[in-house]
Amino acid sequence: MAPDDAVELARRCAAALWAGDRxxxxxxMRLEHVAPGRATIAMRVRDDMVNGHGVCxxxxxxxxxxxxxxxxxxxxxxxxxxxxxxVTFVTSARLGDDLVAEARERVRYGRxxxxxxxVRHIDGRVxxxxxxxSYCLGRPILTAxxxx
Amino acid sequence: MAPDDAVELARRCAAALWAGDRxxxxxxMRLEHVAPGRATIAMRVRDDMVNGHGVCxxxxxxxxxxxxxxxxxxxxxxxxxxxxxxVTFVTSARLGDDLVAEARERVRYGRxxxxxxxVRHIDGRVxxxxxxxSYCLGRPILTAxxxx
Amino acid sequence: MAPDDAVELARRCAAALWAGDRxxxxxxMRLEHVAPGRATIAMRVRDDMVNGHGVCxxxxxxxxxxxxxxxxxxxxxxxxxxxxxxVTFVTSARLGDDLVAEARERVRYGRxxxxxxxVRHIDGRVxxxxxxxSYCLGRPILTAxxxx
Amino acid sequence: MAPDDAVELARRCAAALWAGDRxxxxxxMRLEHVAPGRATIAMRVRDDMVNGHGVCxxxxxxxxxxxxxxxxxxxxxxxxxxxxxxVTFVTSARLGDDLVAEARERVRYGRxxxxxxxVRHIDGRVxxxxxxxSYCLGRPILTAxxxx
Numbered sequence: 023m024a025p026d027d028a029v030e031l032a033r034r035c036a037a038a039l040w041a042g043d044r045x046x047x048x049x050x051m052r053l054e055h056v057a058p059g060r061a062t063i064a065m066r067v068r069d070d071m072v073n074g075h076g077v078c079x080x081x082x083x084x085x086x087x088x089x090x091x092x093x094x095x096x097x098x099x100x101x102x103x104x105x106x107x108x109v110t111f112v113t114s115a116r117l118g119d120d121l122v123a124e125a126r127e128r129v130r131y132g133r134x135x136x137x138x139x140x141v142r143h144i145d146g147r148v149x150x151x152x153x154x155x156s157y158c159l160g161r162p163i164l165t166a167x168x169x170x
Numbered sequence: 171m172a173p174d175d176a177v178e179l180a181r182r183c184a185a186a187l188w189a190g191d192r193x194x195x196x197x198x199m200r201l202e203h204v205a206p207g208r209a210t211i212a213m214r215v216r217d218d219m220v221n222g223h224g225v226c227x228x229x230x231x232x233x234x235x236x237x238x239x240x241x242x243x244x245x246x247x248x249x250x251x252x253x254x255x256x257v258t259f260v261t262s263a264r265l266g267d268d269l270v271a272e273a274r275e276r277v278r279y280g281r282x283x284x285x286x287x288x289v290r291h292i293d294g295r296v297x298x299x300x301x302x303x304s305y306c307l308g309r310p311i312l313t314a315x316x317x318x
Numbered sequence: 319m320a321p322d323d324a325v326e327l328a329r330r331c332a333a334a335l336w337a338g339d340r341x342x343x344x345x346x347m348r349l350e351h352v353a354p355g356r357a358t359i360a361m362r363v364r365d366d367m368v369n370g371h372g373v374c375x376x377x378x379x380x381x382x383x384x385x386x387x388x389x390x391x392x393x394x395x396x397x398x399x400x401x402x403x404x405v406t407f408v409t410s411a412r413l414g415d416d417l418v419a420e421a422r423e424r425v426r427y428g429r430x431x432x433x434x435x436x437v438r439h440i441d442g443r444v445x446x447x448x449x450x451x452s453y454c455l456g457r458p459i460l461t462a463x464x465x466x
Numbered sequence: 467m468a469p470d471d472a473v474e475l476a477r478r479c480a481a482a483l484w485a486g487d488r489x490x491x492x493x494x495m496r497l498e499h500v501a502p503g504r505a506t507i508a509m510r511v512r513d514d515m516v517n518g519h520g521v522c523x524x525x526x527x528x529x530x531x532x533x534x535x536x537x538x539x540x541x542x543x544x545x546x547x548x549x550x551x552x553v554t555f556v557t558s559a560r561l562g563d564d565l566v567a568e569a570r571e572r573v574r575y576g577r578x579x580x581x582x583x584x585v586r587h588i589d590g591r592v593x594x595x596x597x598x599x600s601y602c603l604g605r606p607i608l609t610a611x612x613x614x
Contacts, residue, residue, distance in 0.1 A: 366492035
């Protein structure tokens, strides 16, 4: 596949997935960038994501990272799911913080893949580091109706 | 500490944390059981937790497991945070499914601890297995106002 | 399969694997117990396993745990390999220490499985906690020559 | 610290650690490169590292990766240990294969750090991906006798 075609495929896959991803939408995420094996997502920490001390619940740090991982591993045209993930919490995020998660493919082998995701504050400080394990189901992401 | 006192301390810590945990409340979680080093949480998969195929976003499986982990590791009176976690997704959950996450302490050493959490369907089938790494901050969870 | 047959199958699989496992033998491991989904292995920390301070290199703690994991997940008659693992080092082991690794199956699903392994000192203190991810290749472990 | 001084410190730390690391030496490892937060180690798969099928035991893939991780995280002058690690096995290695493990620091925060290690065949194919979690003990690696 020509590089331009690979980028276009990645974008069309992302658009199709995003349209159906109520969860990421409901969390106020924005898909900022997608390319083959890569995706960047932004999210602001809301008041329903924090505990009593105003600190973001770890699950929402996982949520933004997991979504970036999901978009990155679904850029090749075949439906791919998360088999598992490992996350390390580096520093906390607080109410109102703007977070950015950047996912990059590390390696693919057979139907499996590894993706590294870094969640950062807008100023670059690392909030969390996630490594996701993907498994490709093999069925197509796009249908005849997902654009021409 | 006498066993009864340890159970009472666990309950008071959980009550104090739950009161401030807007995130777990907003996700519709119910804290069903707490004991020293253990906690059980229930949650129903809502329509804002699923993707276009009606399958629960992995981050919400992590959310229920992470909350059970958090309550389990905060039963000894000292504020304890998640340092990281590893999760394996075993089967999917769908819109309307009732999930139960049961966290058990595996080992504590120094300020660190490991907690195993199993997320199950109500019929017992395993949905996800999480292992959480905790770190104790050392400051008290309860204040003079958290009950007598 | 009757329980007795499952235990007998586990033992025959272990015997066949052990015969070819030069690595575990060369590390001085002893297979102490095997049952369906379970295995226990013992090993003494030798002087070629330690660093200059007499502390066992983490890789040998992984080695005993990984071997226990391998024997535990190969008890059902089909060749099964490690897809990955996560380990937490709890305390150190030193030259001459006798270690015991006990592996237990946590869950199997499709061709995948999770196994928890605890490495302990002989007095019960935890040295390391490992969680292994297995993948079943499907081909038989035993051949016509592996006993009657 | 000037960049040259940081590189010199890294080399002196590595030399001091290597001198005492009987385990890495006994496994036939060679420390090929070290720099602040980075290390590269080579190792050939020997006949006491394989099982009956000539496939390298996973623990030795962890061993080379763990050693690269250890040298990379001990380049700043303070003794640092492995708190845990996660590894994914990508492809197998066989008797006689030459392996190279390259460790790079991902992030440091407080006394903790994350290091990514890729183990490759000499032709570049990935064998395993490891992420190590380090903890700095704070005591100096070098003593007055470790060079001038």
